Amino acid sequence: MIAGVLGRATRALTTPLLPDDYLAFVNPLWSLRTPRARVVATRPVGPATTELTLRTGVAWRGHRPGQHVGLGVDLGGRRHWRTYSITSAPTDEHLTVSVTAVVDGSVSTHLARIARPGDLLGLGPAAGGFTADGPLLMISGGSGITPMLGLLRGGAVADAVLVHSGRGGHVHADDLADLPATVHRHDSTGGHLRPADLDDLVPDWRSRTMLVCGPAGMLDAFSTAATDAGVPCVVERFRPPEPVATGTGGTVTFTTSGVVATADAVTPLLRAGEDAGALLPSGCRMGICHTCVGRLSAGAVRNLHTGELETADEGDVIVRTCVSAAAGDCVVDL
Amino acid sequence: MTALDHRPLTNPETIPEHVTRINEAKTPTGPGRPGASTAHITASTAHLSVEDVERIGAELEAIREQVMSSLGEADARYIRRVIRTQRGCEIAGRILLLGALFPPALVAGTASLAVAKILENMEIGHNVLHGQWDWMRDPEIHSTTWEWDHVSTASSWQQTHNYLHHTYTNVHNKDRDIGYNVLRVDPDQPWHPTYLFQTITNLGLALIFEYGIAAFDLELDQVQRGEKTWAEKMPEIKVMLRKAGKQALKDYVVFPALSGPSFVPALVGGLLANTIRNVWSHAVIFCGHFPVEVETFDEERLENESQAEWYVRQMLGSANIEGSPLLHIMTGNLSHQIEHHLFPDMPSNHYARIAPQVRDLCRRYGLPYHAGPMWKQYGGVLWKIARLSFPGGHETIAKRQRKALPVGRKAAATLRRLRERALPHAA
Ligand SMILES: Cc1cc2nc3c(=O)[nH]c(=O)nc-3n(C[C@H](O)[C@H](O)[C@H](O)COP(=O)(O)OP(=O)(O)OC[C@H]3O[C@@H](n4cnc5c(N)ncnc54)[C@H](O)[C@@H]3O)c2cc1C
Ligand code: FES
Numbered sequence: 001m002i003a004g005v006l007g008r009a010t011r012a013l014t015t016p017l018l019p020d021d022y023l024a025f026v027n028p029l030w031s032l033r034t035p036r037a038r039v040v041a042t043r044p045v046g047p048a049t050t051e052l053t054l055r056t057g058v059a060w061r062g063h064r065p066g067q068h069v070g071l072g073v074d075l076g077g078r079r080h081w082r083t084y085s086i087t088s089a090p091t092d093e094h095l096t097v098s099v100t101a102v103v104d105g106s107v108s109t110h111l112a113r114i115a116r117p118g119d120l121l122g123l124g125p126a127a128g129g130f131t132a133d134g135p136l137l138m139i140s141g142g143s144g145i146t147p148m149l150g151l152l153r154g155g156a157v158a159d160a161v162l163v164h165s166g167r168g169g170h171v172h173a174d175d176l177a178d179l180p181a182t183v184h185r186h187d188s189t190g191g192h193l194r195p196a197d198l199d200d201l202v203p204d205w206r207s208r209t210m211l212v213c214g215p216a217g218m219l220d221a222f223s224t225a226a227t228d229a230g231v232p233c234v235v236e237r238f239r240p241p242e243p244v245a246t247g248t249g250g251t252v253t254f255t256t257s258g259v260v261a262t263a264d265a266v267t268p269l270l271r272a273g274e275d276a277g278a279l280l281p282s283g284c285r286m287g288i289c290h291t292c293v294g295r296l297s298a299g300a301v302r303n304l305h306t307g308e309l310e311t312a313d314e315g316d317v318i319v320r321t322c323v324s325a326a327a328g329d330c331v332v333d334l
Numbered sequence: 335m336t337a338l339d340h341r342p343l344t345n346p347e348t349i350p351e352h353v354t355r356i357n358e359a360k361t362p363t364g365p366g367r368p369g370a371s372t373a374h375i376t377a378s379t380a381h382l383s384v385e386d387v388e389r390i391g392a393e394l395e396a397i398r399e400q401v402m403s404s405l406g407e408a409d410a411r412y413i414r415r416v417i418r419t420q421r422g423c424e425i426a427g428r429i430l431l432l433g434a435l436f437p438p439a440l441v442a443g444t445a446s447l448a449v450a451k452i453l454e455n456m457e458i459g460h461n462v463l464h465g466q467w468d469w470m471r472d473p474e475i476h477s478t479t480w481e482w483d484h485v486s487t488a489s490s491w492q493q494t495h496n497y498l499h500h501t502y503t504n505v506h507n508k509d510r511d512i513g514y515n516v517l518r519v520d521p522d523q524p525w526h527p528t529y530l531f532q533t534i535t536n537l538g539l540a541l542i543f544e545y546g547i548a549a550f551d552l553e554l555d556q557v558q559r560g561e562k563t564w565a566e567k568m569p570e571i572k573v574m575l576r577k578a579g580k581q582a583l584k585d586y587v588v589f590p591a592l593s594g595p596s597f598v599p600a601l602v603g604g605l606l607a608n609t610i611r612n613v614w615s616h617a618v619i620f621c622g623h624f625p626v627e628v629e630t631f632d633e634e635r636l637e638n639e640s641q642a643e644w645y646v647r648q649m650l651g652s653a654n655i656e657g658s659p660l661l662h663i664m665t666g667n668l669s670h671q672i673e674h675h676l677f678p679d680m681p682s683n684h685y686a687r688i689a690p691q692v693r694d695l696c697r698r699y700g701l702p703y704h705a706g707p708m709w710k711q712y713g714g715v716l717w718k719i720a721r722l723s724f725p726g727g728h729e730t731i732a733k734r735q736r737k738a739l740p741v742g743r744k745a746a747a748t749l750r751r752l753r754e755r756a757l758p759h760a761a
Contacts, residue, residue, distance in 0.1 A: 012588050015580045016481040021474075025421045034474070077410030079471040257478055277468035279476050 028120055029057035035123040037071070039115055040094060046171035049100040049143055050112040051087070056095050056123060063090055063126030065154025066147055070283055071097070072122020073107050073115075079122060082107045083284045085146035085213075085236070086126065089153045098172065100143035127289040130236045132209040135159040137202055138181070139222055141193070141214025145172050147236050148213065152179045161202050165193040165214065193218065195225030206231055216241070240286040240323065244307030250329040254278045255297070257334060263326045268304060270321040273334070280321060280334055287323035294321055299330025376629060378650055378702055378739055381746035386699060391642025393695055398677050401684045402469075410470050412683045416457055416663070417475070423450035427607070428589060434599035443600075447607035449664075452614055454483045456666025457682060463488055464496060466681045485548040485578040490570065494551045500678050504623060504630045504651035511623065512630060514539070514550050518722045519624045519715075521732075525725040532723045533716075543612035548574055614664070618655070621711040622671035625653045626718050626731060627704050627738035648675040649696065653704035654689070655711055662686060672703065700741035 010019040024031040029038060037054040045051045063069065068085045084097040101112035130147050138148045138160055145164055149172060151157055160181040164170055167188050176183045184201050186193045198205045206229055212222045213236040226233030249264035254273050257280070263272035270292050273280050283291030287305060300311040301324040309327055310317050321332065379387070423446045430443030459482030461467070467475045481488050494510065502508035506522060513519045517536055518529045528535075539546050552570055556562040585604040593600035629650045639647070655661065655669035662669045662685075670685035673692055696703035706714075721727050741749070 009588075012580070012584055015584050016483055016577070022421070022425070025418070074407075074410065074470075074472075076406040077408075077470050274471055277465065277471070279468075279471060279473050279478060 029055065031057055032059055035059040035061070035125070037095065037121045037123045039117050039119045039121065041117055042115060045098055045175070046100065046143070046166075046173075047169055048112060049098050049171050050115075051096055051098045051172075052111060052115060054095040054097070054121065054123075060095075060123060061125060063095075064131075065090065065156040066131040066151045067126040067128045068130075068147070068284065069095070069097070069126050070122070070124025070285075071107075071111070072124070073110055075106055075110060080107050081122065081124065081282055081285065083124075083286075085130075085150055087146050087149040087153065089150075089155060092153075098143065098146050098149075100171070124283055124291075127283050127291070128236075130211070130213075130234060131156060132211060132232065132234055135204075135208045136161070137198075137205050137208040137210050138162040139165075139193070139210065139212045139214070139218070141165045141188070141218045142167075143171055144212075144214035144218075144236070144238070145170075146213075148211070149175065149179070151211075152181055155180075157181070161205075161208065163193065163198075163201055165218070192221075195222055198225075209234070212236070213238070237286065237288075241305055243304040243325070244302075246307070247302065247327050250299070250326040252326050252329075253298075253331040254280070254294075254334050255331060265302065265325050265327070266304070267325055268322050269301065269319075269324050269326065269330075269332060272326070273321065273332075278334070282322060285322045287320050290320060292321045293318050294332040294334035295319075297331045297333050300327040301325060301330055302327040376631070376650070377736065377746075378629065378741075379646060381700055381741050381749040387642045387646055388640070389642075390695065390699055390701075391640070391645050394642075394645050394676055394692075397688050397691055398680065401677075401680055401688060405469055405681065409681050409683060410472075413458075413467055413470075413475060413681070416453065420450050420453040420458060423447070423453065431589065431600045431603045432593045432596065434593055434596040434603050440599050440603055444603040444606045444610075447603065448610040451483060451607055451611040452664055453666075455611060455615060456618070456668065457663055458482075458666075459484060460666050460668070461682045463492055465679045468679075483581070485544050485574060485581055486551045487573055487577055490551045490574070491547075494553065496678070500675065502636070503648055503675060504628070505633060505636060505647075506630060507633055508636070510550070510553070510555075514546065515555055516546075517719060519719060520630045521722060521727040522630060523722075525722075529723050533720050536716075536719050540613045540616040541609055543616040544608065545578070548578065617708075617712055618665045618668050620715045621655050621708065622652060622668055624718065625704060625706070625711045625714045626734045627702065627714075628653050629735065645676055646701070648672070649692070649701060649703070651675070653706075653711060655708050656705055657708060659686070661708070672705075697740070702738050702740055704738070 007019075013019070014022060018033070020031055020033050024034065028036050034057075036057040037060070039052055040055050041053040043051045043053070063086050068083050070081045070083055072079050072081050074080075084099060086095060087098055088094065088096040099108050099111040101109045131151060136157055136159065138151075140148050140162070142165070148162055148164075152160065152162070157180070161184070162176075162179065162181045163184045163186060164176065165186040165188050166173075170176070170185055176185070186197070202208070208231070210222060210226045210231055210233040212219055212233065216239075219235045219237065223233050223235055243266050247265045249262070249267070252261045252263050252269050252272055253259075254261070257273070257278035259273060259276045259278040261272040261276035261278070263269060270280055270282055270285065281291050283289035285292070296310065296312045296317040296319045298312045300309055301319050302309050304323045304325055310319055310324070312330070319332065321334065427443050427445075427447030427450055430439045430446060433439040434443060459480065462475060462480045463477050463482065465477040468477055473479055477492075484491070499509055499511045504512065506512065506520075513523060516539065517532050518525065552567065552574060554567065557564055557567055585608060586601055589604060590597045590601040631647060631651070635647065649672055652671040652675045654672050655665065657669060667682035667685045668674060670682075670689050673680075673685040673689055674682070676692065693703045693705070718731065721730060
């Protein structure tokens with residue numbers, strides 16, 4: 001009650017702004033509404049990978065091991081959101097993520113090479129459920145080690161074997177020894193890690209749940225092997241599968257934002273809307289978290305993963321804007 | 335920055351009316367359609383052919399394109415710096431007014447608060463609500479989330495200002511900003527005895543401008559004309575009253591009460607700051623469209639108006655104030671009214687840079703570019719209001735408008751004749 005009265009009183013002082021706006025004016029991390037993070041340290045953990053240590057703002061609501069978080073980075077004055085797996089434990093003082101600079105990657109290159117202590121980042125809520133019960137077999141390639149680190153450091157795993165593949169140098173090589181797991185390194189200079197290698201490396205692999213994160217080829221090979229062996233398997237994808245696209249796109253009307261964007265058949269509605277200046281909700285930006293959903297009230301969209309067509313007249317159609325592209329003109333209530 | 339609790343958060347079934355409309359005014363398409371008409375010919379454009387007008391449109395598009403594709407980090411830094419400065423002035427003003435019994439604190443506090451309110455309304459609020467900073471995708475500096483320190487709510491302002499005024503600039507019966515329903519600022523508005531006192535009405539309006547605009551944004555004249563009932567208007571009125579109430583409570587009760595023994599002087603400080611802001615924004619806005627030389631248009635002009643003609647109308651119907659960079663910031667860059675009306679969604683810090691290009695374009699095509707120092711523009715406005723409190727005025731005003739034309743009537747006629755002769759037997 002007292003808090004309510006106090007809240008009202010301070011709001012009376014700051015109307016039409018909120019007290020929060022002034023808190024954030026003094027220190028952006030004090031905002032109670034908008035989670036933000038400040039880079040406090042950077043550390044190279046691989047040839048193109050940098051670990052960022054982040055101090056989280058008051059509004060940060062914490063995470064569970066294995067989850068990922070959206071980071072908002074201002075480049076050229078525009079905000080860009082990308083997802084990164086959390087590598088620290090929920091109980092740690094700071095949040096850590098490790099970012100690998102990908103070729104032509106705007107955000108990853110900035111975070112891995114340019115970001116400095118003191119920089120401020122947007123912070124999304126933690127999301128994702130990359131985890132499993134029982135004995136685990138973790139298979140990672142390159143920067144795919146990050147969700148495994150989060151799971152293992154988070155103390156959620158009792159019995160795990162980690163097979164970490166890398167070309168020459170391994171990402172997070174120096175941190176592997178401290179992990180509560182049996183760790184095998186695989187050097188892929190002599191050839192990719194194959195499911196057939198498992199029988200030698202982890203003889204009991206058929207009795208473990210498989211967790212895989214790495215390049216697309218690795219994900220495909222191991223998830224197929226797991227299915228064939230009747231082993232449960234969970235994969236974490238860092239990038240969406242190649243888009244399935246046909247058709248010509250169209251104009252997309254975002255009703256709540258009042259923005260009309262033109263989009264081709266391969267551009268996700270989310271991207272098209274953002275480029276036209278709309279503020280749209282997003283999380284993983286690859287079809288997992290459903291943060292970006294909106295109701296399709298007219299027209300049709302094509303799912304970029306499956307190529308399926310969804311049309312508004314099929315009733316209450318909710319589409320994920322991050323993995324849907326315009327199939328002709330369409331209207332989304334966002 | 336803050337979504338007020340009454341802003342709609344759910345997804346409406348259809349596009350809310352004001353939203354599409356803002357968008358119309360944000361993208362400078364206006365109601366214009368490609369395909370030229372003849373309705374655009376006025377004394378100031380008589381010497382221009384349809385092709386000339388199209389070329390003007392193309393040149394302006396190029397200017398717009400060049401700026402919009404250059405937006406980047408420096409711009410983002412600019413608006414954030416202005417916002418920080420504004421918040422700093424606001425906090426400083428409030429703190430100083432706590433000790434308002436001490437006269438220097440009263441003066442400095444009032445000044446600081448007045449500056450904060452002016453910046454907030456003009457360079458920040460007005461421009462953010464136009465969507466000038468939407469490209470940054472920062473939810474805290476965005477036209478859909480911003481609420482400003484003004485009794486008119488953001489959404490109702492976006493309807494009357496961004497849509498009606500910006501699309502139908504200076505068109506009779508369409509642009510309600512012509513005289514704001516209480517003043518006769520154009521000889522084509524029919525005279526009425528109440529206008530006899532409009533010099534005083536105008537002074538009063540200046541003092542309470544914020545409330546005047548809010549009442550105006552409610553479009554209560556729709557009730558008078560029987561288009562809407564009071565019951566239909568009530569929800570909007572309530573929202574606005576609530577906002578005005580909160581504002582008054584903050585400026586005239588809460589902060590003075592915090593000042594304890596300084597209650598009365600602190601209240602006076604708040605009142606003065608609001609009044610200074612009112613008088614200033616009134617002056618700036620009146621200088622934008624009501625100087626004597628600025629043209630108004632008939633509704634026929636809208637028929638088949640092309641994009642290029644829309645641009646030309648915006649230039650003829652607006653006027654700039656010349657002055658220092660400080661003046662430009664304090665007017666929210668509305669001192670570059672012409673550029674703002676051409677490109678309402680262009681970040682305001684670019685107007686100063688493109689103004690010489692627009693001016694040069696007007697010179698090359700023989701179009702008037704209305705610009706002058708503040709005293710001259712505002713003096714002209716006040717003179718016109720005084721003159722038009724009496725019936726008539728067509729001749730006097732028309733004479734001053736003619737004098738302002740870069741291409742005289744005779745020259746225009748000659749040019750036309752020459753052009754028609756050059757045409758290969760069009761008839
Ligand atoms: C759930 C989830 C967790 C993730 N966790 C991490 C993490 O812990 N560490 C990390 O570094 N990244 C992680 N990512 C990937 C990250 O979100 C970005 O996609 C990546 O950093 C590239 O962004 P960018 O802006 O640099 O590239 P963009 O500018 O978006 O793309 C540039 C080019 O790179 C290609 N590209 C996009 N993503 C990748 C990729 N992952 N690998 C190779 N090429 C790519 C694009 O096709 C494009 O050609 C995660 C993604 C998801 C969905
Ligand atoms: S952003 Fe996560 S599903 Fe679209």
